Amino acid sequence: MAGPPAQGVTTHCPYCSLQCAMTLTPREDGAGPVLEVTGAAFPTNRGGLCEKGLSSAELLAHPDRLTTPLVRDARDEPFRAAGWDEALHRIADGLTVAQERHGPDAAGLFGGGGMTNEKAYQAGKFARVALRSASIDYNGRFCMSSAAAAATRAFGIDRGMPFPLADLARADTVLLVGSNPADVMPPAMRWFAEGRERGAQHVVVDPRRTATAAASDVHLQPVPGTDLALANGLLHLAVRHRLVDTAYIAERTTGWPALRRAVRQYWPDRVERITGVPVPAMERAIRVLAASRATMILSGRGAEQHAKGSDTALAWINLALALGLPGRPHAGWATMTGQGNGQGGREHGLKADQLPGYRRLADPAARAHVAGVWGVDPEELPAPGVSAYEMLDRLGTAGGVRALLVMASNVAVSAPHAAHVRERLQSLDFLAVTDIFLSETAELADVVLPTTQWAEENGTMTNVEGRVLRRRRATDAPDGPRSDLTVLADLAGRLGRGTFDDDPRTVFEELRRASAGGTADYAGVTWERIDAEDGVFWPCPSTDHDGTPRLFADGFATPDGRARFHVVHHRDAAELPDDEYPYRLTTGRSRAHYQSGTQTRRTKALLDAEPEPAVEVHPDLAARLGVGEGGDLLLRTRRGSARLRAHLTTDVRPDTVFAPFHWAGEQTINDLTNPALDPVSRMPEFKVCAVALEAAGQREGSR
Numbered sequence: 001m002a003g004p005p006a007q008g009v010t011t012h013c014p015y016c017s018l019q020c021a022m023t024l025t026p027r028e029d030g031a032g033p034v035l036e037v038t039g040a041a042f043p044t045n046r047g048g049l050c051e052k053g054l055s056s057a058e059l060l061a062h063p064d065r066l067t068t069p070l071v072r073d074a075r076d077e078p079f080r081a082a083g084w085d086e087a088l089h090r091i092a093d094g095l096t097v098a099q100e101r102h103g104p105d106a107a108g109l110f111g112g113g114g115m116t117n118e119k120a121y122q123a124g125k126f127a128r129v130a131l132r133s134a135s136i137d138y139n140g141r142f143c144m145s146s147a148a149a150a151a152t153r154a155f156g157i158d159r160g161m162p163f164p165l166a167d168l169a170r171a172d173t174v175l176l177v178g179s180n181p182a183d184v185m186p187p188a189m190r191w192f193a194e195g196r197e198r199g200a201q202h203v204v205v206d207p208r209r210t211a212t213a214a215a216s217d218v219h220l221q222p223v224p225g226t227d228l229a230l231a232n233g234l235l236h237l238a239v240r241h242r243l244v245d246t247a248y249i250a251e252r253t254t255g256w257p258a259l260r261r262a263v264r265q266y267w268p269d270r271v272e273r274i275t276g277v278p279v280p281a282m283e284r285a286i287r288v289l290a291a292s293r294a295t296m297i298l299s300g301r302g303a304e305q306h307a308k309g310s311d312t313a314l315a316w317i318n319l320a321l322a323l324g325l326p327g328r329p330h331a332g333w334a335t336m337t338g339q340g341n342g343q344g345g346r347e348h349g350l351k352a353d354q355l356p357g358y359r360r361l362a363d364p365a366a367r368a369h370v371a372g373v374w375g376v377d378p379e380e381l382p383a384p385g386v387s388a389y390e391m392l393d394r395l396g397t398a399g400g401v402r403a404l405l406v407m408a409s410n411v412a413v414s415a416p417h418a419a420h421v422r423e424r425l426q427s428l429d430f431l432a433v434t435d436i437f438l439s440e441t442a443e444l445a446d447v448v449l450p451t452t453q454w455a456e457e458n459g460t461m462t463n464v465e466g467r468v469l470r471r472r473r474a475t476d477a478p479d480g481p482r483s484d485l486t487v488l489a490d491l492a493g494r495l496g497r498g499t500f501d502d503d504p505r506t507v508f509e510e511l512r513r514a515s516a517g518g519t520a521d522y523a524g525v526t527w528e529r530i531d532a533e534d535g536v537f538w539p540c541p542s543t544d545h546d547g548t549p550r551l552f553a554d555g556f557a558t559p560d561g562r563a564r565f566h567v568v569h570h571r572d573a574a575e576l577p578d579d580e581y582p583y584r585l586t587t588g589r590s591r592a593h594y595q596s597g598t599q600t601r602r603t604k605a606l607l608d609a610e611p612e613p614a615v616e617v618h619p620d621l622a623a624r625l626g627v628g629e630g631g632d633l634l635l636r637t638r639r640g641s642a643r644l645r646a647h648l649t650t651d652v653r654p655d656t657v658f659a660p661f662h663w664a665g666e667q668t669i670n671d672l673t674n675p676a677l678d679p680v681s682r683m684p685e686f687k688v689c690a691v692a693l694e695a696a697g698q699r700e701g702s703r
């Protein structure tokens with residue numbers, strides 16, 4: 001490899017899907033060479049970065065960084081440093097032995113949405129070609145899978161945002177349902193602010209008065225898990241007040257008469273009883289939404305991470321279609337994908353049922369095309385496998401995975417019912433993890449491989465808008481870590497299943513061919529074009545095609561070009577409060593920390609900003625519990641318990657508490673969450689379960 005570039009290199013942030021552009025400039029500080037991070041001009045962040053992006057380079061030379069493979073011969077032994085050959089041999093052997101004993105699907109791969117397109121593509125190919133296993137899925141299943149399933153059913157395509165982020169500033173009305181960009185994508189708030197300066201109105205649906213809600217014009221504060229009823233209630237009002245766009249419905253949609261009949265049941269008083277949102281607030285919201293056709297409905301995890309998340313997303317899409325929004329300028333429905341490459345991960349094969357280009361693994365024509373690119377017989381490709389939580393739940397059991405490779409995910413902290421997942425991981429015959437640090441998942445492994453980081457790599461990422469971007473190498477990796485691409489190529493060789501390339505550019509060229517003709521068509525995207533054009537929006541079927549910043553102006557991606565309404569009905573959350581567990585727990589993010597916290601819990605600037613988690617409790621509820629600001633609260637659900645400090649705030653509903661999931665140990669909030677799954681998307685119910693609360697120190701039952 002050539003030495004590190006002496007000049008600043010412009011790349012994108014390692015964290016969320018906004019993928020802010022940043023320049024990394026080598027600089028000497030007292031202790032040695034470091035990279036200085038500055039925001040770079042780009043159409044999405046316009047030079048802005050949040051504190052996570054700004055502090056991201058701290059992790060490049062972090063003392064905790066893994067620099068050598070770790071192995072152990074028994075789980076009760078400590079790790080010892082090992083050479084790459086021994087570690088990779090152990091992994092190939094672990095995977096092979098499991099397959100010999102229990103069949104091909106007994107070896108599995110669990111991936112992450114932080115992986116580049118090239119890594120995601122190669123991991124998908126590795127599972128299907130090198131392992132011939134159906135057992136592959138990824139943490140994106142826990143993220144936007146409900147919205148993806150809904151968009152595919154309604155529009156025939158799942159691209160998180162069907163328009164560029166900058167269009168937000170041109171909308172007259174924006175509704176955000178279960179999305180808190182003020183904390184999770186701070187630089188994106190500039191677009192909202194610009195809209196507001198033009199007089200735009202913002203409506204937020206969130207059980208908490210978040211920073212995003214505080215800045216809005218209308219805040220609806222429903223009981224967690226009732227968004228579907230709220231959307232149907234708003235549609236009921238739109239019909240009653242003749243606010244629906246009948247011409248648009250006639251020209252561009254199918255299924256309206258049945259839906260129109262179905263929402264008759266959602267009269268305002270009933271919806272108020274279900275959701276806790278007062279009728280006048282609903283009336284105000286629908287008037288604001290229907291005041292202009294330049295209205296956007298944006299969905300986040302708050303609406304989607306439910307056992308009815310895909311139906312809930314469909315309910316909001318129904319409302320958007322009835323108001324005539326999708327395909328109109330500065331209007332429509334979108335989901336805000338979360339991880340750096342959550343979008344690309346689901347397009348290129350990390351998902352159990354997908355092949356590159358958003359092709360379906362169950363589709364014979366898709367199998368034939370991709371098998372052709374891979375040089376294998378379509379018959380050899382496995383069938384679709386099970387979803388992320390189902391795979392984790394069955395680890396080590398008959399018919400389940402016995403040897404697992406985890407890449408770029410920390411499921412021991414981030415999966416629902418996490419104590420059970422950790423127990424399943426420990427029951428495996430063999431576990432290997434590739435990571436930058438010894439994550440809580442890596443701590444359970446037989447073999448851990450150190451991986452290179454974003455600033456040390458080339459590749460592509462697909463951001464929240466569907467814009468394909470370039471990740472550019474700005475510095476050399478330390479001696480020791482290797483790229484996931486190199487690991488996959490080496491393992492494929494050891495398994496005797498063909499030659500896998502580890503050069504990201506070569507892999508991208510293959511990805512272009514594999515995606516050609518698919519829904520997420522990257523055939524016309526080249527690294528040169530990305531550099532020259534500030535990214536390229538898919539679909540982009542040929543090099544002379546401009547790419548597609550905006551979808552749906554002329555039609556939807558369905559066979560008849562029309563969008564589909566779906567009749568969807570409210571149902572209760574999988575778990576409701578009762579005498580034993582009287583409150584609701586919802587979970588999500590805080591501003592300074594990222595995901596399972598592997599990275600941000602090691603970043604000094606972020607720990608200074610937020611040294612520990614807190615559970616948000618309404619003062620009325622806190623008084624009843626006898627807990628004060630900063631006091632310890634014990635949270636218990638049917639699955640487990642956690643102990644967190646209480647933060648008293650009137651921003652949260654008095655019947656609900658909120659806690660972040662970024663922490664481990666006795667602050668692992670996912671030890672409490674409910675793994676009830678959505679029947680279509682297989683999304684777990686992260687956003688609501690029943691919880692008992694007690695001031696810590698008090699005995700159980702003394703409530």
Ligand SMILES: Nc1nc2c(c(=O)[nH]1)N[C@H]1C(S)=C(S)[C@@H](COP(=O)(O)OP(=O)(O)OC[C@H]3O[C@@H](n4cnc5c(=O)[nH]c(N)nc54)[C@H](O)[C@@H]3O)O[C@H]1N2
Binds near residue numbers: 016183205226586595
């Ligand atoms: N700081 C930070 N930023 C991040 C991340 C991070 O970990 N930290 N992660 C990235 C990723 S992967 C993702 S997916 C995005 C997520 O971005 P968001 O979806 O915005 O984040 P969340 O905090 O999970 O959930 C959003 C809101 O949903 C609300 N909510 C809870 N239950 C319900 C409900 O039943 N209905 C409604 N309407 N709202 C509800 C919560 O109060 C919360 O304010 O953020 C990305 N950006």
Ligand SMILES: Nc1nc2c(c(=O)[nH]1)N[C@H]1C(S)=C(S)[C@@H](COP(=O)(O)OP(=O)(O)OC[C@H]3O[C@@H](n4cnc5c(=O)[nH]c(N)nc54)[C@H](O)[C@@H]3O)O[C@H]1N2
Binds near residue numbers: 301587588596
């Ligand atoms: N209770 C609750 N739980 C949730 C959610 C919630 O809202 N509430 N949200 C869910 C959502 S939306 C998501 S996206 C998941 C995320 O949950 P996780 O999958 O656990 O996400 P991360 O913490 O980002 O894990 C990524 C890991 O990979 C490492 N890593 C980063 N880049 C690379 C790379 O290129 N290669 C390799 N090999 N490793 C790398 C990081 O150090 C880190 O340990 O959590 C889900 N869990």
Ligand code: SF4
Binds near residue numbers: 013017018048049050
């Ligand atoms: S908003 Fe997201 S992409 Fe931008 S700097 Fe922060 S974490 Fe990075």
Ligand SMILES: [Mo]
Binds near residue numbers: 142337338339
């Ligand atoms: Mo996510």
